[in-house]
Amino acid sequence: MYELSTRERALSLVAQGRSLNSVSRETGISRAAIRSWQDRLEPLPRMAPRVPGPPSDDRAYAYLLGLYLGDGCISAHPRSGYYLRIACADTWPGLMRLCREAITRVYPGAGACAVRKQGCAMVTSYSPHWPCLFPQHGPGRKHERRIVLESWQQEIVDAHPWDLVRGLIHSDGCRITNWTTRLVGGERKRYEYPRYFFTNVSDDIRRLYTDTLDQLGVGWTHCTRHGNPYNISVARKASVALMDAHVGAKH
Template sequence: MHPPEIRARARSLYLAGATVAEVSRTVGLPYPTVRHWCKDRPEPKRRASALRCFRCRSEAGDPSDRSQFAYLLGLYLGDGHLVVGRVPVLRIFCADAWPDLIAACEDAMRDVMAASVQRVQKQGCVAVQSYGKHWPCLFPQHGPGRKHERAIVLADWQREIVEAHPGDFLRGLFHSDGCRVSNRVTVRGRRYVYPRYMFVNESADIMGLCQWALDLLGIAWRMNRRNSLSVARRDAVAALDRHVGPKS
């Protein structure tokens, strides 16, 4: 007898649009068992209109949609991957070392799209994923190959959201490809320690979006390497602390 939460998870995945085979692989159970749960004893599938895709629904969305989307967009540009098949699946890869970040990513997916969200354990990280036909509506940047090997340009409506919520967007970027560190320098024999933020990304387009969002908040930055951005001035670090803060 399988635990009821496993059966509920399998049905939730199926109702979100995953195939029986995809559900079987995700929950690690035989295909016939999953098929029986999902097809022989089905629950009514949710209508597409029940999904909270703010790009497709006619009614206005909650304000949380926009701020959480800005955060999720930052995570996606850093560590995200969207597979567009019969049922698209959005995956954000989060290191095991940051459990609060994993939870925040999971919450953002649920707030942006009221769909089932799963955690799939990988070696050293967790893939936070969600199946849903509307994910490509929200992330038109998806495409074949690595992000730094193709152009990454925000749609006009995405730019409007980032302009309204630059701090949330930066939080997503720094939570994926950034960090807050203690920088140590020695000047004339005296040792100094001060905090600074680092953001590293191989994509010139994504780096440009990070610079743009920092400029929107008036936060000073500089490029210390071709693919590395630094925020080190005391007032700039304090400002970024209000929006990002250390990973946890």
């Protein structure tokens, strides 16, 4: 019998797209044994009794939490365990790199790979423990259920608020340049200014974002469109400067 951690590592490597031959050579486990775990002849439990404990890197966790709340999901593997998936647009290759780095820093035992989709990649990681690290996981869409942080998550966010904000902006936000016109000496001139937007349908996730901005002294306003208060705007010069210093545009 192999230890649970050994089976987890082997299945994680397979989930990254590795062949059974390469995983067998790296781990010393026979292809037949690995295949049997895949075929549920010796399955992993849906939730292993041994939980992974706190995240290995709190700062990386705060960032990954923001990505998960914005563009992430957790889904059960057909045979065993769970997949964490974060959608990253092809436009932002730097975001994919940061996402993969955050996953491996939060949970060093879990690998991460990019599964290509049209116009984006799903940064994907396998582990039976992802629901333990992200207890906001549940049936249905995130905006259709309550999203409330556990006390240990709130402690991490309180210690690393900028990292949460950066993750939320990198998933469901953007930095843009707005413009308007003003009369200067009788002549109408164009005036440009930077602005951050965060858009999310979930009232709870928007509130988590704005509560964190309040903690950081960042001014914000609701920007209602078509009667929906889904957009949060940061446009004041001092607040934009703070966001630029700690968040920055996606790349």
